[in-house]
Amino acid sequence: MRRRLINSMLAVVVVVIAVFGISLITVETQAIEKSAHETTRSEAARLVAVVEARIAAGERVTAETMRSAVPADRYVRIELPGQGPISLGERPQGGVIEGRATGRNGEVVVVRQPRSVVTDEVGRILMIIIAVALVTIVAAALLAVRQARRVAAPLTDLAETAERLGSGDPRPRHRRYGVPELDRVADVLDSSAERIGRMLTAERRLAADASHQLRTPLTALSMRLEEIVHTAETEGDHSDVVREEAAIALAQVERLTDVVERLLTNSRDPRSTSAVGFDLDEVVLQQVEEWRPAYRGAGRAIVHSGKAGLRAVGTPGAVATVLATLVENALMHGGGTVALRTRVAGNQVVVEVTDEGPGVDPGLGSRVFERTVSGHNSTGLGLAVARDLAEADGGRLELLQQHPPVFALFLSREAVDDPVDG
Structure with missing residues (x-):
């Protein structure tokens, strides 16, 4: 039973962690990807503003003049009217996240970053969630073991009480466990023990009283039979039938007396x-x-x-x-x-x-x-x-x-x- 309780509680915890963990990973992945798109778009808008400001100031827009404004981990492509495109940074391979912005005079800035940035961030979140889940499972296992012991120990104790009651020891134990259902069972066992004890006492008293009451007439009957045998022998009555029947009856009375004595002894001490x-x-x-x-x-x-x-x-x-x-x-x-x-x-x-x-x-x-x-x-x-x-x-x-x-x-x-x- 203890193992079943532990397995049940752990199964519930694992299911809850799986459901909430999957949901959390899904939500976090979408949030990180959305944040990455917004970041690239805001970065592109910022660079468009820089390009427009320099054009308005009469400065030339080249790769050298824009390098300080571009983050080192971004790939930026600037397209100006009447001028070839300007590329800054390393072009990402594979999947990318792209942000685009257009200025008032037709300037276009494209900012790209590799999708691995999102994947790495999701991986970090996943590791945190797994670590929290493991800690939760360990804590749940410890709690499950404690609760299983708290529930199983009283049941084991109640089983021992019932076995002791069945073996002939009707003494109530008066133990309670703080669990209403288990305390109810303990109350019933104690009540049963008290009733059985009273019944055993009454039965032993009845056997003792009956045995004691039987001993007196049996003793008197034995004396009368002995007197019959003695009279038949002393007065010259040689009837073999009388002596034989009296001897048989006397033996039966003696055996019955032994049985009565045995009942009386057992009523006092059943183990004797x-x-x-x-x-x-x-x-x-x-x-x-x-x-x-x-x-x-x-x-x-x-x-x-x-x-x-x-x-x-x-x-x-x-x-x-x-x-x-x-x-x-x-x-x-x-x-x-x-x-x-x-x-x-x-x-x-x-x-x-x-x-x-x-x-x-x-x-x-x-x-x-x-x-x-x-x-x-x-x-x-x-x-x-x-x-x-x-x-x-x-x-x-x-x-x-x-x-x-x-x-x-x-x-x-x-x-x-x-x-x-x-």
Whole structure:
């Protein structure tokens, strides 16, 4: 932009100088030529008067007697009645400017000068105009650079403000530049920053309040489940179903408690992280076991395969929530057997979740992760929240294939030696 401003201002200056310079040269050339003609005519009239005065005084008019009256740079021709012409000075070659005068008794005086006199004068004027034009262009260039900086610097500053605002720093800068239009943009950015700051504060406060309010009933529910397990063991109730269901419910409550604690921590400091190294098989198998009764009730199966012994870096509770979202979507919207497969991709571990259903609507594609976007009349929040949880742990959730559907959770791999295959 700065270069465009400088080029535009210089182009305007050059055009103005060209227009006025050409006009000035034309006018000056005509004026110099007209002055030269008038000079030669007045010189001829003066010499006619000298000739008449000498004739009236009875003096002879010759080249010697007239030489002192004729300028050295002129060519003069005097024609007297009954006498041959008298020539003084060097006859000019090429173009000439001529002045002629006639006396009362028929005396004729012709004064000539070379046209180069006019050309030289025009050349001097042209050099002056060019010098003035160059000085003007240099001054205009300096002014253009100064003005371009004055305009471009605030725009660069506003761009940095907008980028900072987009990166999550909503602090207003309160800078003004003395240009009404730019100050208006700065006002809008500052107002937007203040509104965004208030909204972020309100959202974090809401997350903190909700997390705090959820912790109490979750703690109470966890205690009741532990009491059920303890009672079943101490009172001789050997119902495996009761103990198994209570243990599963307790694990789910503990995982939900971890998620709530994570929300509470993030609401206080969004930059904080609870990522640790964990056994990926343990989380995957936990999800398979938890969802197997639901799949069995729907007449379907859920299986697990892939590379064993993998360790990932992340938050186990968040990873379990992401996998639970994918498994639940496969149960509600998919078909056939659901398979969870673990593998290695470079320095990452991958958990793929696939089923034998119709897959993702071709019209949605990767938009399936956007909030409020759903092809099955659901809320459209599950996959969006799952992707946010994955990215918060430094991973990512991707749709690798639409039909059959293949969702993949990528996590950082913990730096440990791979198990040796037997």
